[in-house]
Amino acid sequence: MGQTPVVVLNGYKAIKDGLINHSEELSGRPLTPFYRDMMGEKGIFLTSGHTWKQQRRFVMTFLKSLALGKRSLEHRIQEESRHLVEVFARKKGKPFNPRIPIVHAVANVMCAVVFGHRFSTEDDSFNRLIKAINFVIYYQATIWGRMYDAFSWLMHHLPGPHQKVFVYNDFMHNFVKNKIQSHKERWKAEDPQDLIDFYLAQIEKTKDDPTSTFNEDNMVQTVDDLLLAGTEATSTIVCWALLYMLQYPDIQEKVQKELEAVLEPSQLIHYEDRKKLPYTNAVIHEILRYSNITAVGTPRQCMKDTAVLGFPIEKGTIVLPNLHSAVYDSEHWETPQKFNPSHFLDSHGNFVNNEAFLPFSAGHRVCLGEQVARTEFFIIFANLLRTFTFHLPEGVKEVNLDYILGAVLQPHPYKLLAAPR
Numbered sequence: 001m002g003q004t005p006v007v008v009l010n011g012y013k014a015i016k017d018g019l020i021n022h023s024e025e026l027s028g029r030p031l032t033p034f035y036r037d038m039m040g041e042k043g044i045f046l047t048s049g050h051t052w053k054q055q056r057r058f059v060m061t062f063l064k065s066l067a068l069g070k071r072s073l074e075h076r077i078q079e080e081s082r083h084l085v086e087v088f089a090r091k092k093g094k095p096f097n098p099r100i101p102i103v104h105a106v107a108n109v110m111c112a113v114v115f116g117h118r119f120s121t122e123d124d125s126f127n128r129l130i131k132a133i134n135f136v137i138y139y140q141a142t143i144w145g146r147m148y149d150a151f152s153w154l155m156h157h158l159p160g161p162h163q164k165v166f167v168y169n170d171f172m173h174n175f176v177k178n179k180i181q182s183h184k185e186r187w188k189a190e191d192p193q194d195l196i197d198f199y200l201a202q203i204e205k206t207k208d209d210p211t212s213t214f215n216e217d218n219m220v221q222t223v224d225d226l227l228l229a230g231t232e233a234t235s236t237i238v239c240w241a242l243l244y245m246l247q248y249p250d251i252q253e254k255v256q257k258e259l260e261a262v263l264e265p266s267q268l269i270h271y272e273d274r275k276k277l278p279y280t281n282a283v284i285h286e287i288l289r290y291s292n293i294t295a296v297g298t299p300r301q302c303m304k305d306t307a308v309l310g311f312p313i314e315k316g317t318i319v320l321p322n323l324h325s326a327v328y329d330s331e332h333w334e335t336p337q338k339f340n341p342s343h344f345l346d347s348h349g350n351f352v353n354n355e356a357f358l359p360f361s362a363g364h365r366v367c368l369g370e371q372v373a374r375t376e377f378f379i380i381f382a383n384l385l386r387t388f389t390f391h392l393p394e395g396v397k398e399v400n401l402d403y404i405l406g407a408v409l410q411p412h413p414y415k416l417l418a419a420p421r
């Protein structure tokens with residue numbers, strides 16, 4: 001890229017050697033001109049070295065702490081799933097595009113985690129925030145994003161659609177800054193409720209430590225990172241899930257039968273329940289594998305000279321772990337090009353994992369929200385399939401399984417019918 005050499009890791013073997021065996025050496029993130037001008041080297045996603053380690057470790061600890069208690073993450077997800085089921089039910093079996101309600105549900109989980117509360121779907125600022133998240137994620141893969149990286153000085157000064165992404169990014173930044181301000185006004189160090197409260201406490205705790213990277217700039221970008229990464233990927237995977245259920249009604253029926261046999265009709269669904277639902281769990285894994293929403297993965301930067309599969313890689317080299325080549329590796333999957341839940345089942349119908357299943361990447365920089373995403377996806381999917389059977393609207397004969405290119409591969413807009421069971 002530009003003057004910087006790029007190495008692509010292709011196939012599970014190369015990705016494993018690079019991301020797992022040489023995790024530390026390949027833990028950097030390149031900062032392209034577009035990202036540098038828009039977000040700077042702050043937060044988690046775009047930082048490397050000391051800042052990245054401190055911010056990441058802090059958020060990981062915070063997310064783990066959400067496992068327990070009344071305001072637990074699982075409780076928030078169950079609440080949003082319930083709202084989502086109600087919205088689908090209000091469609092009364094008429095065709096609708098499920099994307100917006102799904103995005104609202106997933107975004108509200110993230111908002112509860114970082115801001116401490118959910119938003120009404122009628123709230124204008126919430127809807128603008130969602131629009132901004134979507135635009136920032138999709139802009140990156142457009143020709144304008146590429147042009148900006150190639151001619152950044154010129155593009156920075158020229159008018160054009162690329163200026164819109166800076167406006168949306170500023171909107172997100174200001175939104176988060178306003179939330180931080182209101183948190184400060186009511187802040188009680190002994191009773192933290194959400195990520196912003198915990199972060200404010202961390203700034204206070206480390207204020208005399210010269211190695212601390214906990215400050216307001218990093219806090220704003222860390223919250224932005226979670227909103228961006230946490231909303232788009234998970235809502236997109238749920239959209240793919242429903243599309244595959246339209247395409248494979250026999251699989252949908254098998255999932256429903258299993259849910260019916262194992263769960264009581266009014267039972268609250270927990271993430272733990274996946275262990276009793278091997279077929280549903282296998283379908284969920286296959287959706288993550290087959291849709292491959294992060295495409296060729298996210299670039300890394302080599303932090304010190306190393307070698308992958310014996311090939312030398314110099315410090316500074318950009319390394320692209322092609323995740324597609326792992327989840328479609330013909331040496332690891334029986335029918336990689338086919339949607340086939342049996343990839344995750346043994347001959348007795350028990351769930352089995354596969355080491356080449358890497359939709360969340362691997363190593364020190366593996367997706368920070370993997371556990372959150374898995375919990376959300378399982379609870380939302382199981383709730384929807386327990387309550388509704390999904391059909392194509394009348395007259396629609398085919399499901400479009402092509403994707404829209406972006407930092408996250410999204411299905412084309414579609415409509416479905418949600419028939420109560």
Ligand code: HEM
Nearest residue numbers: 045229230233234237294298360361365367368369372373
């Ligand atoms: C189905 C949903 C998701 C998928 C498939 C996914 C996938 C990924 C992938 C492939 C990466 C790049 C890792 C690398 O550098 O190799 C990543 C990074 C990241 N993800 Fe996710 N993600 C999902 C959901 C989430 C959620 C819900 C959150 C937040 C709670 C999140 C937060 C992050 C963050 C902060 C990073 C940057 C980590 C770092 O640079 O250290 N993701 N994700």
